[in-house]
Amino acid sequence: MKFVKILVVDDEENILQVIKAYLEKNNYIVYKADTGRGAIHLFETFQPDLIVLDLMLPDMTGEEVCRMVRKSSNVPILMLTAKSSEDDMVNGLMIGADDYITKPFSPRELLARVISLLRRTNQREQGNMSLLSYAQGCLTMDLERYEVRIHEEPVSLTHMEFKLLEILAKHPKRVFSRLELVNLTQGDTFEGFERTIDVHIKNIRQKIGDDPKHPVFIGTVFGVGYKFLVSPDEK
Structure with missing residues (x-):
């Protein structure tokens, strides 16, 4: 134990x-x-x-x-x-x-x-042990080792940031509202602010070098939420 x-x-x-x-x-x-x-x-x-x-x-x-x-x-x-x-x-x-x-x-x-x-x-x-790869290996996520890399360089994400990135990356092109992302990461009993999702997304973008004005990975759907823009690399 x-x-x-x-x-x-x-x-x-x-x-x-x-x-x-x-x-x-x-x-x-x-x-x-x-x-x-x-x-x-x-x-x-x-x-x-x-x-x-x-x-x-x-x-x-x-x-x-x-x-x-x-x-x-x-x-x-x-x-x-x-x-x-x-x-x-x-x-x-x-x-x-x-x-x-x-x-x-x-x-x-x-x-x-x-x-x-x-x-x-x-x-x-304890989750999925697969390796996710995007943009010809530019961005990789190792779900077993809890690692994210950009151009082979490690990126340090918090648990919440990693979970958000994983949810978005596993469902490319799907639009998630802020409330959906709150419920998926915090649970439907969370009583905080939906704006916290914006903060986490901002942090993720800064850490992976994704320009919000010209995003490669995480796109903003104004008035709704966010979506992952890139499909996974073929294995």
Whole structure:
């Protein structure tokens, strides 16, 4: 049996203790940090399976921690923040977080988000083992190794970005609405903003070098959503 390791980062000790107790009650191994530097140290030492990350930390911002983690890992990151505006959520997703939850929250809600993120990660790791190739090998996706390459150069995507790209790439020319993409990646109980899909698509385009004004891979269908423009290479 694999024990799932979760790193919880928050500068409020009472919140740390509540989250730790609730997650441990549900059989997770929990490491806790109340500073950004402490979080980076625990991340590098224990390589957790998921990070719950508060954005307001005393020594460095949660955004900085997220960026540092993303330099070496695609571990799922759940933002924990008192900020509740759409722009704040979008900014967090743009730096590489996979999901967010705003304070105040119930431990049950946080657990549900954790389970959902871990489930999507496990599905990704246990999914189809085929290799997808497009534009004569210009873009490749290895669904077993969770790898994306452009011109043979590796591209680092978050779990959400990878899932979105996979959904689009597996259904070339099909138009997906933002709501469809939210439901396919987050589940139909997700109560966030459809605009988060735009943020993830923007990040994917930047990482694979796809100019939105002259796209090769991901096209925008204005007023509707997105579609993948290229059919897979013949094997």
